[in-house]
Amino acid sequence: MDVKILGNRIANARKSQNMSQAQLAGLLFISPQAVGKWERGESIPDFMTIHQLADIFAVGLDYFSDSTLVERGRELPKLTDYNADGILAGKSRDVEPSTEPERTLLTDFSGSALAGTDFVGVYAPKRKFLGSDLRNADFSNADLNGSSFKGSDLSGANFKETDLRGCKFSVNNLTGTSFNKTILTDTEFYASELNKANFTESSLINVKTTSTDLRKTVFENCSFKGATFKSCDMSGINLDGQIFIDVMFDRVALTGASFQGATFRNVSFRSTSTLTNRYYKTLQTIRFDGAMMDKLTFASLKGLGVDLSLVKTL
Template identity: 55%
Template sequence: MEAKIIGSKIAKARKEINMSQAQLAQRMFISPQAVGKWERGESVPDIITMNRLAEILGVDLNYFSENFQSLDDETTFKMTADSDDDITQTEQEVIDPSSLAERQLLTNFSGSNLSESDFAGVTAHKMKFRGSSLHGSDFSGADLTGSAFMGSDVSEANFEGANLTDCSLSAIDLTGANFNKAILVRTEFSKSGLNGAKFTNAKLIDVKLAMTDLRKTVFENCSFHGVDFKSSDLRGVCFDGQTFIGVKFDKTALNEVSFKGATLRDVSFRAMYALTNKYYRALSTICFDGAMMDKLTYAALKGMGADLANVSMI
């Protein structure tokens, strides 16, 4: 992507909304000279700054791509087949391979040092963070649908209100991460460290938490629908007052887990192998005081020796 092309597009978008270089600089918290350098093609904004520019100028992030075409000058073509049926093919957009490469540059942050970066409110689907440093970064309110985090340091990151639908978080450090009111649909956490991570006021739908140490993870005021905790360590976790529907606790460590006042419907508890005395002893340490559950969940737990003395059925 050439600096002069980006610069001319910044200038064009700025002038179309009758904004001066000084006004844009003020909104960006930079000097007017920096804006001038962009527009002359002497320097190029980084991706985070580009997101902010797009927001202020009222354009899509792809607008800065060399191959972006507006509605005024969009190039299309028609292909007509000369046949007895006189079949006419519909208009198709000409796709330049270079535009795909540019888009990839905007979404692939693998191997980058982005500690304490500001991604708040951005919309960027299918982003890639492999081997990246994202400690303390702010993803609050961002739409990260389909993004992948692998082998990265994402400790203390803020995902408050972020859309993590179809995201994959594998073998990463999420120590102290904040998931307050995050959108978690088909999100996959695997082999990751979640010590001190907080899931509060969140609805987890079809989420997978596989082979993950959750002993020091905080869950407060959450609901779990179709969640799979397969082969994870949940010892000592507090789920008091929360809702579980269609949840699987398969091959999980559940010693001293608390479900006080929780609602459980169609929930399964399965041992790693056979129902050994060790697994029975682990189930007997789970607290279900004041919990409500359907008849099948109740029967399964009762058959495995869980203490259901203060449980009511729904």
């Protein structure tokens, strides 16, 4: 293929996804200058990189070949040109069936500028949002199970009643994000900013939260079953009246945390590493007044010197 034509096709695909050269370079772990050279026809990507480009732009490899019917300068459909059913605007379902194998499109929204985008009610499992701008995006009532969010700005996003089963949130900005009645099963949060994020009336089932600052995260009327908190800072957090079943707090800072009126069944506050005097003292600052515990959880905390004088056993 003529290197100029290949460069134009890379540039058109990138621009159709509202992606900058720097964003594309970040996804490929190369310099923006390298992307610029491709688009100017001064160099070409290797075969493996072309495969990566096809995944990022959700196109077939034939898009980059001589045999494709794509014309020079033609733009690919933008993400916003598709409706909630994944159909291009103005297109009908009643079209002749394609003889080509069906291929799933729009799986990768990485590097996209989608601040304030309306995703309400979409069915979009196993999508990728890597390095994306999703500030104030509305995902309410959407099905996003199995999706990945990494290095993205999700501040102010709305996940009300959203299906987030099996989703992974890694190194994201989730400041002020709403998780109201959200489906959180097998969901993972890693090293993400959850300042003033709000979890309301949600069931966190087998949720794993690691290396995350939760000091200013709000949990209201939530239940935790099979959840794990590991290497998190939960100092001063208010978890009064909430339900904890089969939950593990491992190497978690809980200084001044409040669990008043909460219910505990088979909950561990013991660290998997060596218990230090500092950790003992941290546990002794937790408020459990009015809580109800099964006998094993009660005995475990009592053995660590925690004041349980106002706790009832189940």
